[in-house]
Amino acid sequence: AQKITQTQPGMFVQEKEAVTLDCTYDTSDQSYGLFWYKQPSSGEMIFLIYQGSYDEQNATEGRYSLNFQKARKSANLVISASQLGDSAMYFCAMREESGYSTLTFGKGTMLLVSP
Amino acid sequence: ETGVTQSPTHLIKTRGQQVTLRCSSQSGHNTVSWYQQALGQGPQFIFQYYREEENGRGNFPPRFSGLQFPNYSSELNVNALELDDSALYLCASSLRGERTNEKLFFGSGTQLSVL
Numbered sequence: 001a002q003k004i005t006q007t008q009p010g011m012f013v014q015e016k017e018a019v020t021l022d023c024t025y026d027t028s029d030q031s032y033g034l035f036w037y038k039q040p041s042s043g044e045m046i047f048l049i050y051q052g053s054y055d056e057q058n059a060t061e062g063r064y065s066l067n068f069q070k071a072r073k074s075a076n077l078v079i080s081a082s083q084l085g086d087s088a089m090y091f092c093a094m095r096e097e098s099g100y101s102t103l104t105f106g107k108g109t110m111l112l113v114s115p
Numbered sequence: 116e117t118g119v120t121q122s123p124t125h126l127i128k129t130r131g132q133q134v135t136l137r138c139s140s141q142s143g144h145n146t147v148s149w150y151q152q153a154l155g156q157g158p159q160f161i162f163q164y165y166r167e168e169e170n171g172r173g174n175f176p177p178r179f180s181g182l183q184f185p186n187y188s189s190e191l192n193v194n195a196l197e198l199d200d201s202a203l204y205l206c207a208s209s210l211r212g213e214r215t216n217e218k219l220f221f222g223s224g225t226q227l228s229v230l
Contacts, residue, residue: 043203045221091157102171105157
């Protein structure tokens with residue numbers, strides 16, 4: 001089974017609207033971390049937000065928030081007030097306690113923001 | 116910018132050749148990881164170096180090897196190149212700490228094309 005599943009190959013949103021990018025994960029570890037990265041066409045992976053498995057509150061970083069539902073093993077990224085510069089690939093990733101510092105990535109979701 | 120720099124940005128090789136990719140970590144970071152990102156996929160973990168020793172390896176053959184230097188810069192070497200080695204190679208640096216929340220900071224990658 002895939003460890004990280006992103007079911008949306010592409011998403012479209014209009015500028016200033018909110019958008020949710022889906023991510024589900026699979027692990028048997030009790031301690032793990034979930035990350036979202038943004039990859040623009042330049043190729044660099046840009047860290048957006050982190051959620052620990054023991055964190056009781058959903059993580060927020062500016063316009064980004066993570067909707068963490070542990071029982072459902074989902075970690076959806078919510079981008080509020082989309083901007084044209086948000087157009088990029090978005091990757092969900094997980095680090096398991098048993099996995100040293102390695103990140104396991106999903107296949108990504110391409111987000112296009114239109115004026 | 117993350118402070119992680121990679122060189123070269125693009126490289127074209129032929130099958131059977133050898134290649135060396137270079138990475139300069141962010142100042143203060145002691146761990147470097149390499150990832151391979153094939154077209155349309157998420158990054159795949161190759162290996163990680165911590166204090167100049169290999170500290171974890173993904174499902175890649177021995178012809179993928181690496182080095183980490185005392186100044187925490189790093190090299191990825193690939194011998195006997197195959198067509199499937201064509202990909203974006205990403206270097207990520209981090210500061211070893213709590214296992215699950217350790218954040219990786221990525222460079223812009225080296226795009227390798229094998230003909």
